[in-house]
Amino acid sequence: MPELPEVESVVRSLRDGCPSLIGARVRSVNLVWPGVVSSTSDCFDEELLEGCRFASIGRVGKFLLFGLKNSRGRSLCLAVHLRMTGRLFLVPEREAVERHTRLALMLDDGLALRFDDPRKFGRVWLIDDPSAVTGGMGPDALAVGFEEFASRLTRYRRQIKPLLLDQSFVAGIGNIYADESLYRAGIHPCTISADLAPDAVRRLHAAIATVLSEAVEAQGANIDGVFKAGSFVVSVYGREGASCRICGTAISKIRVGQRGTHFCGHCQNNCSTSTT
DNA sequence: CACTCTACCTGTGCGC
DNA sequence: TGCGCACAGGTAGAGT
Known part of the structure; x- marks a missing residue:
């Protein structure tokens, strides 16, 4: 895709x-x-x-x-x-x-x-x-600076995953790289954007830049048996039930905003500022 | 206004 | 083996 x-x-x-x-x-x-x-x-x-x-x-x-x-x-x-x-x-x-x-x-x-x-x-x-x-699109996901990213994030009270997929928020992220970026940043896909702790916002911005530029370098993703553009190897997308490469926990798959969403329940804990 | 949901498509892969 | 059906997902546009 x-x-x-x-x-x-x-x-x-x-x-x-x-x-x-x-x-x-x-x-x-x-x-x-x-x-x-x-x-x-x-x-x-x-x-x-x-x-x-x-x-x-x-x-x-x-x-x-x-x-x-x-x-x-x-x-x-x-x-x-x-x-x-x-x-x-x-x-x-x-x-x-x-x-x-x-x-x-x-x-x-x-x-x-x-x-x-x-x-x-x-x-x-x-x-x-x-x-x-x-015209209606947000800044390109590879080019958006931290300050603009952070100020746009806190403007919304939406689950972070659907927000990342919204092209008027940032342009270029789809289901695969949304899951990969949230995994890399250690953020649960259901976290409310405005509740993200400052450090989590920083990690997310860095994760998006890293994941996307690595994937550009690799000329796209290689998702075993499903999709092959380049050689970027995914960590969570399409890996439901497989082991997290960091902690070994089985990767979960849930639906968030009508989209299949893959994440590690151990590495991606709640990063909101609330103390629940 | 802010956010959510559905229609659009068809190849794939699963269960019976 | 063969059939039927659910599923995948980005966006426009409708709905709440």
């Missing part, structure tokens, strides 16, 4: 890989499944995409943002969200469309940019201004 580190890996491979997408021109568009275009995309149009050149590739949270320039000099943004099962990659043009391909952009150098998504959750946007998709 692509989260910030996996999306960053896609950015790097498309931007810095060989061949790079930068400079490539869109020759034609194959919108295999029209539902892939988001209902909030204001100007998706195959004809508008045709002839565009890729000028930049970036990321905000889990959104991939492609800066485009058409032949008349108009700047556009192609935004892509991979959601759960989306994949975006360059292939030789003859492999442009396969079973789960939702969108393929034929390029002018014998390549195609292909968007596959078996579960049809992923979406694309063609917009003039990227803030149309990123």
Whole structure:
């Protein structure tokens, strides 16, 4: 499941890989499944995409943002969200469309940019201004400083796990890295954000930065038999019943805010300031 | 306003 | 073996 580190890996491979997408021109568009275009995309149009050149590739949270320039000099943004099962990659043009391909952009150098998504959750946007998709988002989870993180945390009285998943709080954290960060910080996922002791807030901020940057370095997570993007090894996610690597306690799985949540009941005790 | 819940999807893996 | 069903999860939008 692509989260910030996996999306960053896609950015790097498309931007810095060989061949790079930068400079490539869109020759034609194959919108295999029209539902892939988001209902909030204001100007998706195959004809508008045709002839565009890729000028930049970036990321905000889990959104991939492609800066485009058409032949008349108009700047556009192609935004892509991979959601759960989306994949975006360059292939030789003859492999442009396969079973789960939702969108393929034929390029002018014998390549195609292909968007596959078996579960049809992923979406694309063609917009003039990227803030149309990123506007409501909080600061990027890899870039947020401690002071801003701490002041935003105490602004809410919510369980910390669902808050971490809220993209308007910080952008880029999904279910896997929320569980991993809370484990690394030794914080129970149900702790109320505003009740976190100052030291716990500091540990959480550091844990998020460490976990995400390690995962970026590893080019994403490797979750045994379920998901493989890179080589980042998880400590709690998907390890229900297995031993905590620190204390040996069996990893628990509960539901918090409708999400499967994995944690160590021994290492992640209550970190609230209350004395209950 | 602040927060919670559901719909959207389909491949996988489990139990019967 | 084969069938059916629950489950996984990010976000928009509806609900409380």
